[in-house]
Structure formats: C-alpha cells, structure tokens
Amino acid sequence: MKEEERSECGGEPLFEDPDFPSDDSSLFSDSSTPITRLQGDITWQRPQEICQSPALFPDNINLGHAKQGLLGDCWFLCACTILLKNKHLMNKVLPPDQPQWGDCKYRGSFQLRLWQHGHWTEVTIDDRLPCINSTLCFSRCHAPTAFWVPLLEKAYAKLHGSYERLWAGQVSEALVDLTGGLAERWSLGDGGAEEEQGTEQDSDRVRRRRLDLNLLDPVKDGCALSCSTHSSPGGASELGQYHALTVMEWLDVSTVSGGQVRLLRIRNPWGRCCWGGAWIGSGAGWSSVAPACAMDLQGRTAEGEFWLDETEFLSQFDDVTVGYPINEEGHLKSIYTGNLLTHSHQLVGRWVNGHSAGGCRNSSNYSSNPKFWLKVCERGEVLVSLLQHRKRRHTQQYAQTTLGDSKNTKHQHYQAIALHMWKVEKKRFNLGRTLNKPPCASTHCHAYEREVILHGQLEPGYYLLIPSTFLPGAEARFLIRGFSSSATSLSALKTPGPSLPLVTDGEWESSYFQGMWVVGMNAGGSRNFLSHWQNPWFPFTVCDDPAGTSEVNVRITLHQSQPDTDLHPIGFHVYKVPEGVSELTLPRDEDPVASCVPHCYTQDVSLACCLPPGAYAIVPSTYQPDCPGSFTLNLARKIHRRVVKSQERLGRAIQEVSHISVMRS
Template sequence: MRVRRFGDQDYDKLKKNCAKSGHLFVDTLFSPTNASLFLEQGRSSDIVWKRPAELHENPHLFVEGASPNDVTQGTLGNCWFVSACSALTHNSSLLDKVIPDAEKQEWSTKSIYAGIFRFRFWRFGEWVELVVDDLLPTRNGKLLFARSKTENEFWSALLEKAFAKLYGCYENLVGGHLSDALQDVSGGVAETISVGKFLKSDYNDSSCNLFNNLRTAFDSQALIVAAIAARTKEEIEQTLDCGLVKGHAYAVTAVKIVELESSNRIATISSHILGNSRKQKLIRLQNPWGEKEWNGPYSDNSREWDFVSDKQKKDLGITVDEDGEFWMPWESFVQYFTDISMCQLFNTSVFSLSKRYNEQIFFGEWSNHGAKSGAPKDRAGGCYNFAATFCSNPQYIFDVDTPNTDIMFALTQKDMNEGQKRRDPYITIGLHLMKVEANRKHRVHQPMQQIALSNYATARSVFMHLRSLDVGRYVLLPTTFAPKEQTTYMLRIYTPQKVKLFELTKHAPNAPLFGCASPTNICRVIIERAAIDAVTNEQIYCILHSEGKKFRTTSVPVGAQWDAQYLFHKSSKRIPFRVEIWKNTKLARDELLCAAELTVLIDNDKRPLELTLLSPQGVRSGVLYVNVAAYDDSMYL
C-alpha cells in the first residue's frame, strides 16, 4: 500500500524525539490555536485546547472496539464526515487502514505517552498519513466537536482533527459532500444515487432493485450514507413530524429482510403450512447526533415488532435506547430519503475465492498544452454540447468480446487545495461512451454513436455503471463540462471479465516505410443489412475484404440489422472492397451465399448505397444495404 506523508512529518521520528526530550508533541503544522479552527485570521473564541488526559483520568483510543455510537457529531456542521465514520465502524479492515497500528497508539504502560497520533486518508490513488497532537477543542471542560458516548474514548475526536488538518481547518468541514468523506476513509468507488430518479427509471420494480443493490453492496462491505435534501437554508436541520431531519446525513448500518409472523398462533401455523409467510424489507440508520430517531413503523417500541420473532429480533440486535440508531421499513425510507451515497470496495485480489474484479487505473489531465482550442495537442474539449472541440478530450479504447458485459467507470479529479484553507470549487466533470468502428486504432475526430453518459457533476468524482454492454469496440471520453478547463484526473475501471483499455494518442497512421505514400485519405464503410432472395430463417454473417485483410460481422437472422462499421486509411483515390454473405451451418462448412463488389471514391461525402448481390454462379441473389463516407483528410473521422 503506497503511503505519502503529509507535510513530510515522520510519525516514528517525531514520537522518538518527544520521548527523548520528555515533552508532549505539539503539531506546528496544525497548531492548537484559532488559526486551526477558523477560516478568518485573528478571530477570537473561548475555546480551550485540552489533551484527553485532562478530560478523563483513564483515556483510551478505543474502548471495546469501534461502533456507530463512538462517533457523535458535536457543534460542527460536519454530519457528512461523522456519518461516514459511523459507516466505517462496520468495516474493521478499512478502520485498520485509517487508524494504523491502533494498539501501539493506545495509552499504555508498555509505551511512553508522547501526545502524538497518526491517521490515514485516501487521496487521488494513494493513502496520505497525517500526524496530529492530541490537543482537542473544548468548552467548559467538554469536547466541542466529534466525540464518543463513552467518555474516555477519543479515536473519533482525534480522527476528526486529522481530517480538519487535511482540509485546512475545522471550519472547512462545515457542509461537505458525503461521497468525498466516504472516499477519503475507504479509497473505494463513490457513487451518489438520486432515489427519485432511480424509482422513475426504466427498471422493472425499481424500488426492489434499489433495495437489492443496497443490500448486496452493504454485504460486500460498502460504506453507505443516506440523506434528506433541504430545498432552502431554512429547511436545513429541520425536524419532520416523523423524527427525521432534513439537510442531514445518516449512516446505513444494516439492510435486512425479516419474516413476519401473525399475532394469532393458529393463523401463523396455517400461513407456514400454506407457504404464505410475509416478508418485510428493513433498513437501519444511525443519526450522527446520537439522538432524534424515526418514530414511525419499526421504530423503538413500535407495535410492528410484535410480528417479528424473538430470535430474529435478537439476530437484528434490536434496542430501544435513544442512541440515534433506528430501523425503518424500506417503503418509508424511499418516501423520505432523497439521496444515497455509496462507496464500493471491489475485490481485486488474485488469490481471492470470492467474486473478483479486474482493475485498471489511468492518470491524465485536461489541458490545451498551450495550443488553440480544438488543435491536435488540445486535450480540454468540453462536453458533447461543444461539438467542435468535444473529440479533443482524452480518449480510451476497449473491446467487449462477450455479450452482457458489466463494466464500471470512476472518474476523480485531484483536490488542488489539500491542507489549505482556500477551497476552490471543483470543475464540472463527466464520462461519455461511444461505440466506434470494429477496427479503429486511432483517435476519434467526429462524435459517433453515444452509448452512455454519466451525470455531469461539480464534484470530486463521478461514477458510471454499465450493465449488459454489447459486443463491440468502444471509446470512453472523460470530459469537463466546458472547454479549456484544466486539471488532473484519475480514471478507474472495474470489470468481472477481462477488458483491456488503452489510451488513444495518435490521430492517424504513421507514414509507411520504404518511401510509400502516406495514407492521406480516410473511408468508413457501414454494413447495414442484406435482403437475400429465397433464404429465410437462416443465420448469416458478412465478410468485408480489403487488400488481403478481412473483417467479419456477427451472425444475425436474414433481414436483421448489422450496422457493422469499419474504418480505413488509404493513399489512393479509389478504394476497392469485396463483400461476401455467408450462411452458418452447424454440421458442415459455412456456405457462401452471395457477394458484391464495392468501390469507394474519395469525394468528401457520405451516402447510402444498394449493392447487387450475386451468387457464386453469377445469378442475382438480393441486395446489400451499406453506407460509405470518404474524405481526403485522414483526421476527419
């Protein structure tokens, strides 16, 4: 695991120096002063910085492990971070990454206490280690910000201080993106789901699909946080009649299905005999305030729990404490909650027995490299709305060889303000996927068929999940919304199957050796469909021949569409092709049905053509419908 030291502070060396000098550590990069609290210089306050040993006679980093109740939000409006930490407590392996060597950092008689701690956050493809002292903001002898309900447990308060150092000051933690916090504590792939949009999608039973997706992700150790959007400033932290709070984030701590029993024992027995037992989808959430819970169905002490067996209630860990954690029915959850931020962790281990994903990572930048907009060196073209420069963006090509391929893309831009109080807004970014010619090897210069488009967001990351992608060749463009915007990005790709991506850098083929003419012309041939006489209910395919090379389409029923596209770079003004139609035969060699000759003229135009198909005996057998486009500029298509 690659780890970078923030501010080049070496935890081990600093701790040894403190032990040798006999002085407790004081962090000079994030001093215990108002400068670490506020954005404005010279601002005064009554806040007193105290060490845990001054707040409790027996301080600990952890008391009986980590739980959601260890992370309670204080007076700082940073529920986006606190709820992410609450979700983190359900993944011990991640918690060990964020708080490395926790046992060695504990207050202990086995080691000298030096007042120094270290934490790690994931930033742009690497883990960043931050060192902090244990001086914490207090008022009237109480912790002011994040704290545990166990008075002598301090890991959440110290972790929050390290996070504030990463963001420049505590005040910069007020109002952030849920997905950013989840990504910072996990290194996973962040996705924000609009509940309303998902329920209006084309999926059959969208609510059930969303529940199943969340349940599968949670069981796979994903970190999940849900929120109720506030439409106005006045609605922020407004408590609804149902007990939920608007403009507030909640950690998802369980996603379950329970069997319901009838309160009448005879009815219960008959329902089991008839196989009519009912099921209820439930979701458990944690309010980072440690209070203010849902008061509807399946809330603490609600009558709905009478229909759940004692064994199931024990397995679910049902409590009636006012601790901020509560269950609610799935139907109510999708009624009230507007957004779900999920950070998935894909298993990429070669030696794992569970489902494994192939991961590829690319680092790049949107930059015009000093060139004019749309020039060959320009790589900051903006989104599809800017058609003249859109194809100037970075491009990544890949092939899908098996039907129904599942592929996920995560695009992340670099935070240029790490550790600074200044917070410049993120650039609006997105992902655009095109299907291209089956034999393309160079950059695309004119937009082609759009297959998928992510949401464009003014955020650190965007995510695009494509299910059931067809066989073919594709080009992915990570883009900014507007042209000429420049920053660095990281592109991650996850697939269950092997799909290899390459960045396209060349605009056209190089000049051939031995003095041959450069391929200055470009031609695209699109084979659409064939109408063949006296042939029905057959599977046919097409082979396109060009100068000793051949290109085969997929097999389709007679009359069905191929829409197979091929691209050719040539130096001649007349480009000859031969097109053959073959019939699939299961028991013998495939049968050549008919063929046609095609000559494409470089005339800077595109047109549909109907080619006469002739049998091997020279008899007319039908018509082949094609589209051709030919230009005397090798960088036109």
C-alpha cells in the same frame, strides 16, 4: 508549551504540529459557518487531560461509533462507520501498534493515512483536540474514553486545511477518501417534473439510479449504506435542511398476518433519536410482528438508532450513498453482481483552457478533450470512474452563500463533468467518424459531482474514453480509474503533434542540454502568458550546407523528468536570432520559426523541421506558469558528407561516421 506536557519516559516534550497548530488558523478558513461564534471559547487539550484512561478504541466496539458535535460533518462521520465494520480498512487508515497514552513510547503524535487523488497520503497530527470547558466540542465516540474518531477528524481537517472546511459535504467523497474505493449516490425520490426540465448540467438527480435494496443483498454485509434528507421527514423537525444518517442493517420480517415487512435500522450521528414513525418506541408498527421478534429488534438499537419500514424510508429520505465493499487484498466487490473486480488501473489528466478543455458534446471543441484507450481482453464486468480534484472556493463569494443553498456550494467546489465511451476498431480508428456516432455508454448528464461512474458488461476490444466538463475552457485536474473482473489495460491517447517533414537516411550530430523550470524564477509557461520569456532558452547555430542545399534538417526532442502521475503539458518554440542581436536577448516581438505545440501530457515531444543557416534559440515550456520540473533537450542536426572511395581490396564504398554521435532515422 505547557511545562507538564512531557513524555512519561525521558521527559521529552510532546509533539506539537507546526503545520496544523492549535489556534484559529486550524479551526477557520473563511468564517462562513456557525462555528465562527465559537471563536475565543475553544481550548486545545490532549486526551489524558480530558479523561483519566484514554484509549483509541473502547472494549465494547459498539460504543466506538461516532457522535457528532458542533461541526456540520455528519457526512464524514457516516463514512467512518465502514471502518468499524472492516478491521483491515481501519488498520489501513489508522495503522495499529502506535504508542498510546500511558505507553513509555508515547510522544503525543499519531500517523494516519487518507486516500487522495489516487494515492494513500500519510498525515501526522498531534493529539491536541478542540474543546470547550474540557469537553470535546466536535466529534467524539459514544464511549467518552475512546478517541479514534476525533483524531481521524483532525487528520481529515488538516488534509482539507481547517475544521471549518469539513462543514457540509458528500458521504460518497468521505467513503472514497477512507477506503480508496468507489461510492455511488442513488436517488430515492421520483426526481420531479421540475428536475426533469433542468438543463443538462443541473439535472444530476435525474441521472442517478433508483435504489433497489434487493440488488444489494449479495453485498449487504460488506457495503456501506448512508441516507440523507434535504427536508424535515417524519416529524423530525430538528433534521433541518440537510442531514446524513447511516443505515446499519436491513432485513425482511414476517408479520402476524402472514406477510412480510422490510425494516431498516438507522443511526443518527447526533447520537439521539430523531424519528416519529410507526416503528419508534412503542409505535403501532410493532403490533404487526410477533412479540418475541419485536423485542429482539428493539433490543438491537443503540443510542441514536431507530427502526423504520421501507415505505417510510423511500418516502422520507431523498437519496442514499452506497460504498463498494473492499476485501483484505484491496479488491473491490461490485454492488451490481457481487463479483470481485481484481484488475484496476488509474491515470491522471487535466483539462487546460485553450488546449484540452473542449467542453461537452455540444461544443465544437469536444474532440480536444483528453482521450484514453480502454482495452478489454475478455468479456467481463467493468467500472470506469472520472474523479476531479476539488477546487477551493472563493472566500468572499462563499461567505455570501447561505448554508442551505447546497447546489451553489457544490458548484463552487466542482466543474460539471461527464464520461463518454465508444467501442472502436483501433486499426481503423477515425476520431471524427467515431464522435459522430452515439457512445456505447455514458454518464448521460454532466453533474457537479467529484466522481462519476460508468458500469457495464463489456465485450473484448478497444474502447475510447473521453472525460469532459460541461463548459468549454473549464480547467481541472482529474483521475481516470478502471476496475474490472477480467484483464484490461488503460492508456492515454497521446495528442498527435504537428505533421513532420520526412527526412532521408543519413548522419546526425546530436547535442544535449539539461535544464529546470523553477517556480518564481524561470517557469514562465506558454506564449499565452507574459512570463513566457522567463523560461530557459538554449542557443544553437545552423551552418551552411556543404552539399549546396539552402536548408538543414533539424530534429528537436524535449523530455521531462517527471513520473507519469505528475506530468506537465510541455512544448517548445524555436526562434530566429537576427543578425547583430546578442544571443542574450530574444526577439520578443517575433513569431517563432517552428513550434512543437499544443503542449502535451507526455514524457517526450519532438519536432523535425528544415532551417536555413543562422542563429536560433529553443525555448521549452510547460503550458501553465510555475510548474516545476527538470528536462533534457536533444538537438540533432543532419550532416552531409561526401562518400569516399576505399582503397581496400574489396573495393567497397564506405561512409565516414561522425565521432560525436550517430542517429539513424
């Protein structure tokens, strides 16, 4: 630590983040991007070492926009624009009233919040920023004394593991992470014959909607709009293979000939003009509008901004990303109707190989995918999204992938996913018959996207939602989110357990066991894994039935002590312990005599069965190894007692009651 890095009051050392240190481990992950050549040249400096009077925001907010540096994160910087347009969103991400430079309470740290997997996550960073020759080498604000952008970039890099992991991405992902809302990508091109011939999992461009700016008019002031190109448009050769830009505004302008032309103002995060169209500088386009109008519009452009007309826009850019507006109460506004979506729900889920990763509708195991109920109480607009967790790329494999191969890069991060929906009568619901019918709505194609979205006006009733990956056995965690203008509910359809034998009323003696799965010790996972025998196990005995029957009814319930958002798939097996074998050793070569499988994402799983007298052991487990958590086992055994005649005056027959506990079936 530098000796001079002390707070102004009390001389306390300034905060240095041990989890995201100022060294190469925070800069690089796999050395697969061009910033690798900066290794050894980067130093870390605090804002007060870079300029004399640092502040989070400039006095002129227009100078607070992001300017891209040497890091290829234009997608993230384009999304940052929505925060400058919406103060309540900015305050959510960067809570106000934090001590800044020159403040007596300043300690060299900042707290930011980013949305991840359904929740806002607080990220604490120090304010040491990567520099080359005392100049910020990554993002910055147009005002050299403003630092909210590089601090937010650092927090986002910490969340992803390094700055290098911000190289290349989707604007839609960053918009969701900065707002907790929704974002959609729309196509500008015609898709092309080659795309239309692609297989289902690769034809994601075909499934995207075509842009209609007229549709966005009701929400144009609140939504975020970004455009991207995968080639070099309009003579802008410096754009290279991929670049994202921000649409600042669009408007219809009257021409001198009595017609109209729609113009769009575009901001390049590089901070310099990169366009050679008819509306650049003194281009020919300006002669078609009144001089006063031309002067006004040209005066609106800041550094790195330019105008172009809708025809140029549609022909030169490949797609756009639309971020949904969010009001101060946190409600989304539909980009289709302008309606407020005041009701929202979310549930977590997971595709598990061999259990719930059934693949697409062409697969015979499709019905094993996770299933959800959407209840619509009254007719209204409904949006349902499926968001999968990002999978980390394989370092060596990614290092061999060229940066221009965006499809391969995207496929390494995500599974190809889709969401299908059927309207059903819940009381007469039959899964097989339902899945043989066409869905009432779907995302059409499986797409290598982090999030896919269904939209529609739905009538009251029950709807079955099934998220799926294209390939069977593909594993991933996911989040189902629902937004609606009218009252709805969202719940998981619990996977039914095995058929249980019916038991008659009677007395039950219960025993309770508590345990924990601990990573590296006894979280062994299911029987699919050799570590299964590391799981906790609980011995019990079934005694001879005094009534003379050969078997005893037993009920076992496993309850996991996890919140609904963090449930593990759980189940258990019951093993017979042979005579003469120590209870400390389980017979690993024997099959279980009873099982509660497949493993289910629920708080409780239970099994009722009949067991002959003998010694047994229960082995509870999660499906995957190394899933920590605590649990409770409830073991209930049927008790047979003789009815005793009472000598009471009323002459009634009474049953003796177990003093241990009573459970009525």
